[in-house]
Amino acid sequence: ETGVTQTPRHLVMGMTNKKSLKCEQHLGHNAMYWYKQSAKKPLELMFVYNFKEQTENNSVPSRFSPECPNSSHLFLHLHTLQPEDSALYLCASSPSLGTGNNYGYTFGSGTRLTVV
Amino acid sequence: AQTVTQSQPEMSVQEAETVTLSCTYDTSESDYYLFWYKQPPSRQMILVIRQEAYKQQNATENRFSVNFQKAAKSFSLKISDSQLGDAAMYFCAYRSPMDSNYQLIWGAGTKLIIKP
Numbered sequence: 632e633t634g635v636t637q638t639p640r641h642l643v644m645g646m647t648n649k650k651s652l653k654c655e656q657h658l659g660h661n662a663m664y665w666y667k668q669s670a671k672k673p674l675e676l677m678f679v680y681n682f683k684e685q686t687e688n689n690s691v692p693s694r695f696s697p698e699c700p701n702s703s704h705l706f707l708h709l710h711t712l713q714p715e716d717s718a719l720y721l722c723a724s725s726p727s728l729g730t731g732n733n734y735g736y737t738f739g740s741g742t743r744l745t746v747v
Numbered sequence: 748a749q750t751v752t753q754s755q756p757e758m759s760v761q762e763a764e765t766v767t768l769s770c771t772y773d774t775s776e777s778d779y780y781l782f783w784y785k786q787p788p789s790r791q792m793i794l795v796i797r798q799e800a801y802k803q804q805n806a807t808e809n810r811f812s813v814n815f816q817k818a819a820k821s822f823s824l825k826i827s828d829s830q831l832g833d834a835a836m837y838f839c840a841y842r843s844p845m846d847s848n849y850q851l852i853w854g855a856g857t858k859l860i861i862k863p
Contacts, residue, residue: 740789
């Protein structure tokens with residue numbers, strides 16, 4: 632058990648589909664993050680939530696829509712994606728933005744997304 | 748802006764031997780945090796070791812240690828007595844204390860292969 636659980640593990644979707652990625656943590660953390668990991672590229676931070684409030688949108692296209700209903704759950708809603716959006720999407724959490732980040736993040740195992 | 752460079756896309760080492768992974772970074776800040784993360788085939792990103800820039804002593808975690816050269820902006824990871832379970836992608840990351848979202852700046856990673 633990693634502490635951060637992501638579902639589904641794999642997802643194949645067409646460009647006209649709508650799907651959602653889910654992330655759940657039971658660590659009592661208050662900050663949650665979405666990262667995009669593409670082959671041979673550094674991780675890209677997409678969104679940051681702190682105490683359910685979005686604090687960062689790293690110039691992410693509107694076809695990606697995050698949702699954080701509570702501090703334990705984070706969603707990434709996907710619609711009309713492009714093939715170049717195919718990547719591993721990682722969720723992470725940390726105690727909060729202001730403290731505990733010094734100790735790194737706890738990551739999930741990611742959702743491997745393929746857009747066809 | 749800060750950048751992190753990992754110049755070795757792939758490294759291999761014989762089991763039980765020692766290997767060093769390189770990381771350099773560019774920053775004008777004097778205080779910051781550096782991390783090494785490991786991503787095994789399970790895809791979960793796992794914190795290996797961290798270093799605070801104001802500490803001159805190199806961090807050590809069991810078989811993992813770093814060689815932190817602040818003036819040279821170098822942060823290499825040494826893995827002693829390599830084990831098959833060490834096979835993974837290794838990522839170096841930088842965190843600025845000035846970033847309000849405490850986000851990490853990542854290198855592109857080094858794939859470590861352990862030869863039995």
